[in-house]
Amino acid sequence: xxxxxxxxxxxxxxxxxxxxxxxxxxxxxxxxxxxxxxxxxxxxxxxxxxxxxxxxxxxxxxxxxxxxxxxxxxxxxxxxxxxxxxxxxxxxxxxxxxxxxxxxxxxxxxxxxxxxxxxxxxxxxxxxxxxxxxxxxxxxxxxxxxxxxxxxxxxxxxxxxxxxxxxxxxxxxxxxxxxxxxxxxxxxxxxxxxxxxxxxxxxxxxxxxxxxxxxxxxxxxxxxxxxxxxxxxxxxxxxxxxxxxxxxxxxxxxxxxxxxxxxxxxxxxxxxxxxxxxxxxxxxxxxxxxxxxxxxxxxxxxxxxxxxxxxxxxxxxxxxxxxxxxxxxxxxxxxxxxxxxxxxxxxxxxxxxxxxxxxxxxxxxxxxxxxxxxxxxxxxxxxxxxxxxxxxxxxxxxxxxxxxxxxxxxxxxxxxxxxxxxxxxxxxxxx
Amino acid sequence: xxxxxxxxxxxxxxxxxxxxxxxxxxxxxxxxxxxxxxxxxxxxxxxxxxxxxxxxxxxxxxxxxxxxxxxxxxxxxxxxxxxxxxxxxxxxxxxxxxxxxxxxxxx
Numbered sequence: 001x002x003x004x005x006x007x008x009x010x011x012x013x014x015x016x017x018x019x020x021x022x023x024x025x026x027x028x029x030x031x032x033x034x035x036x037x038x039x040x041x042x043x044x045x046x047x048x049x050x051x052x053x054x055x056x057x058x059x060x061x062x063x064x065x066x067x068x069x070x071x072x073x074x075x076x077x078x079x080x081x082x083x084x085x086x087x088x089x090x091x092x093x094x095x096x097x098x099x100x101x102x103x104x105x106x107x108x109x110x111x112x113x114x115x116x117x118x119x120x121x122x123x124x125x126x127x128x129x130x131x132x133x134x135x136x137x138x139x140x141x142x143x144x145x146x147x148x149x150x151x152x153x154x155x156x157x158x159x160x161x162x163x164x165x166x167x168x169x170x171x172x173x174x175x176x177x178x179x180x181x182x183x184x185x186x187x188x189x190x191x192x193x194x195x196x197x198x199x200x201x202x203x204x205x206x207x208x209x210x211x212x213x214x215x216x217x218x219x220x221x222x223x224x225x226x227x228x229x230x231x232x233x234x235x236x237x238x239x240x241x242x243x244x245x246x247x248x249x250x251x252x253x254x255x256x257x258x259x260x261x262x263x264x265x266x267x268x269x270x271x272x273x274x275x276x277x278x279x280x281x282x283x284x285x286x287x288x289x290x291x292x293x294x295x296x297x298x299x300x301x302x303x304x305x306x307x308x309x310x311x312x313x314x315x316x317x318x319x320x321x322x323x324x325x326x327x328x329x330x331x332x333x334x335x336x337x338x339x340x341x342x343x344x345x346x347x348x349x350x351x352x353x354x355x356x357x358x359x360x361x362x363x364x365x366x367x368x369x370x371x372x373x374x375x376x377x378x379x380x381x382x383x384x385x386x387x388x389x390x391x392x393x394x395x396x397x398x399x400x401x402x403x404x405x406x407x408x409x410x411x412x413x414x415x416x417x418x419x420x421x422x423x424x425x426x427x428x429x430x431x
Numbered sequence: 432x433x434x435x436x437x438x439x440x441x442x443x444x445x446x447x448x449x450x451x452x453x454x455x456x457x458x459x460x461x462x463x464x465x466x467x468x469x470x471x472x473x474x475x476x477x478x479x480x481x482x483x484x485x486x487x488x489x490x491x492x493x494x495x496x497x498x499x500x501x502x503x504x505x506x507x508x509x510x511x512x513x514x515x516x517x518x519x520x521x522x523x524x525x526x527x528x529x530x531x532x533x534x535x536x537x538x
């Protein structure tokens with residue numbers, strides 16, 4: 001890309017923000033235009049399902065206004081209507097047009113809204129934007145029965161926040177355990193128990209067939225497939241997301257489960273890249289094409305892309321990691337353990353601090369750490385380092401992930417000794 | 432109010448008056464101080480708000496928790512005895528002035 005090239009970024013979430021920021025940090029001098037369809041400054045979403053629901057003073061803006069001014073990052077509060085690839089322009093819904101030399105699609109995802117009868121009743125909310133979170137926060141103090149449809153990360157985080165307000169909370173999930181798509185049975189069970197201990201009811205393995213309302217159009221309950229009914233005057237729907245691919249698809253760019261990109265995050269049009277929740281990329285760790293919904297993925301892909309656009313191309317290989325916080329329990333996940341065939345639990349779940357090591361074909365693929373940050377850090381490090389760890393080794397008495405990671409880094413990496421002078425350097429992700 | 436002085440690797444300084452409730456990290460983000468990223472929003476998940484505290488033994492700062500200690504093992508810049516996560520350092524009435532050095536900037 002030429003030094004003076006214009007970069008237009010569609011989507012002002014965490015990924016879009018980071019591309020703009022990293023381009024400037026790397027000295028890109030041309031115009032950088034960040035287009036977002038929400039009002040206000042770019043903000044972080046993770047607190048929306050946690051502290052933001054309880055504490056209105058929670059600050060979520062990523063950076064103040066002066067940050068963008070100082071760096072000449074132009075913020076446009078509008079929506080992109082279409083991409084004209086032949087003239088390299090995007091048409092905005094406010095009637096304007098922006099020319100680009102490179103276009104970054106960081107469009108994120110949209111919440112899935114299940115087509116259930118009654119889904120449009122008053123008192124049914126979803127959670128994605130600051131607006132959504134404010135709506136939920138406003139309603140929480142006056143509601144008496146909260147039903148959460150979907151026991152994914154968002155649903156469980158909202159349940160944890162709601163438990164602190166004393167509202168009667170029920171979580172309804174079609175699968176048989178919470179966060180089933182993301183974590184192992186051991187971790188799922190532990191988290192489910194935490195919620196039950198706080199008084200939350202979990203209806204697992206049950207599907208919603210209908211939402212009941214009264215004559216004013218307000219929701220009154222959730223009807224399940226087995227005929228039972230959960231009373232509710234506030235319902236949160238958190239049943240997953242769909243990547244926002246329409247702009248790309250309409251422009252004739254390859255789309256699969258997300259906007260398809262190569263290892264360098266380029267779409268089928270070399271002038272257009274895609275990052276974050278909306279991008280389906282070749283995953284260096286699983287050997288498959290994946291799409292990940294996480295801060296880490298958005299931010300690290302943004303950095304990887306900014307590096308390429310400023311003349312330092314590299315394939316995207318960062319180790320995925322995720323976190324959730326529910327009550328005072330921190331769950332940190334490194335790698336991708338879905339589809340594991342074996343596991344080892346390190347530590348005793350009864351103490352509230354343990355890690356679950358997940359293996360595929362005998363080799364470590366992911367680690368879930370519950371209140372065990374040292375294990376998490378070690379896992380990120382050794383998954384990045386690529387030294388295979390097999391299950392037999394972890395079954396030995398007194399096996400410690402941090403010790404193993406430290407030992408093997410030293411023996412494999414001749415520069416590790418220098419890094420280890422104060423055991424400080426994070427060799428696990430490019431920052 | 433706590434006066435927080437951020438020293439950059441190039442010798443420049445930024446001084447901020449932080450209110451109780453702010454952390455050294457949140458005050459830095461709000462004032463656009465280079466080098467403090469705070470990727471996880473102050474949840475001790477990312478170690479991107481690492482700073483070196485001047486006079487860490489002065490006793491004004493909250494003790495380091497195990498979690499912070501463990502997360503400091505994955506900072507970009509080397510860890511020293513002065514290393515802290517700035518999201519864990521609250522401004523408050525009991526601390527008059529704090530001086531922290533920001534590690535080299537990231538890309």
